[in-house]
Amino acid sequence: MISEKGFILENGVELPFLGFGTYKVAEETIILDALEAGYRHLDTARMYQNEKMIGNAIKNCGIQRRELFLTSKVWKGDLGYDNTLRSFEASIKDLGVQYLDMFLVHWPQSAPDADWKPVLTETWKAMERLYDEGAVAAIGVSNHLPHHLMHILKDCNTRPMVNQLEFHPGYAQSATTNFCLNQGIQVEAWSPLGRTRVLEDPLLLELAQKYGKTPAQICLRFCLQNNVLPLPKSSSMERMKQNLDIFDFDLSMEDVYRLTTMPETGWSGQHPEHF
Ligand code: A2P
Numbered sequence: 001m002i003s004e005k006g007f008i009l010e011n012g013v014e015l016p017f018l019g020f021g022t023y024k025v026a027e028e029t030i031i032l033d034a035l036e037a038g039y040r041h042l043d044t045a046r047m048y049q050n051e052k053m054i055g056n057a058i059k060n061c062g063i064q065r066r067e068l069f070l071t072s073k074v075w076k077g078d079l080g081y082d083n084t085l086r087s088f089e090a091s092i093k094d095l096g097v098q099y100l101d102m103f104l105v106h107w108p109q110s111a112p113d114a115d116w117k118p119v120l121t122e123t124w125k126a127m128e129r130l131y132d133e134g135a136v137a138a139i140g141v142s143n144h145l146p147h148h149l150m151h152i153l154k155d156c157n158t159r160p161m162v163n164q165l166e167f168h169p170g171y172a173q174s175a176t177t178n179f180c181l182n183q184g185i186q187v188e189a190w191s192p193l194g195r196t197r198v199l200e201d202p203l204l205l206e207l208a209q210k211y212g213k214t215p216a217q218i219c220l221r222f223c224l225q226n227n228v229l230p231l232p233k234s235s236s237m238e239r240m241k242q243n244l245d246i247f248d249f250d251l252s253m254e255d256v257y258r259l260t261t262m263p264e265t266g267w268s269g270q271h272p273e274h275f
Helices: 028-037 049-058 080-093 118-132 147-152 174-183 204-209 214-223 237-244 253-261
Strands: 005-006 014-016 042-043 069-074 098-104 134-143 162-166 187-188 228-231
Touching: 014 174, 028 237, 049 080, 069 080, 080 098, 080 118, 098 118, 098 162, 118 134, 118 147, 134 147, 134 187, 147 174, 147 237, 162 174, 204 214, 204 253, 214 228, 214 237, 214 253
Parallel strands: 042 069, 069 098, 098 134, 134 162, 162 187, 187 228
Antiparallel strands: 005 014
16 A cells, blocks of 8 residues: 555555665665665665664664664574574664564575475564564565465464565566565565666666656666565665655556566576575
């Protein structure tokens, strides 16, 4: 669901239309710049090893905690009930906060041959406990395909509210995205710019010219018009601002379909079942 300010999750929690991705971001000044540019939603993960740095930025930015939307994730090497709870504690300690707005299961399985179902069940029970205790306002997953989600949905008490996926023109993962939309699970996009790999594609260049926008802005608008919340990264204030400036134009449905169905481009090579 969508409000004027952003997306609304199944449990009523609202989050801004865009978030700031922090994978490989190591400098506090980049986080402070993103907050100054207007981002209020920061996406990190235990695996990024930057939670302490982000915690310092949160402490130093002068913005009230309740104005921020903070997400972290439990890494695939830390799945299971106790490990998930421990990972959460470590995340909030490093971030220097009392609660998270959202906590996600980063990947559904730790190894290709792992018997992932029982471990994912236990992991999800820990996520539900954190949610029930009010330590986190929303819980969800990342990089989960429909069969992983079906396993969780089969006998959970609290449904995943979000699935964060690689999503950009040239890798729209339509089967998973449509499954999530039909289930009321909000999709978020990591690498919405295909880590720049799609920005030189002729279709992106054509549409950038047609709409008077940059290829990056076309990618981000493509996310929003698919009801997907983009999490772009940038180290430059100018591009951070450019990436927020996507609310003054609409892609035609025809162009959205052209971007959704273009040949695979810019895929990271990452897949939850191939290591
Ligand atoms: P930079 O940090 O120099 O801005 P993704 O979010 O898909 O993972 O992509 C991140 C990459 O995209 C970074 O290399 C970032 O470089 C680049 N980037 C971010 N915003 C833009 C933009 N508006 N135009 C071109 N490149 C961008």
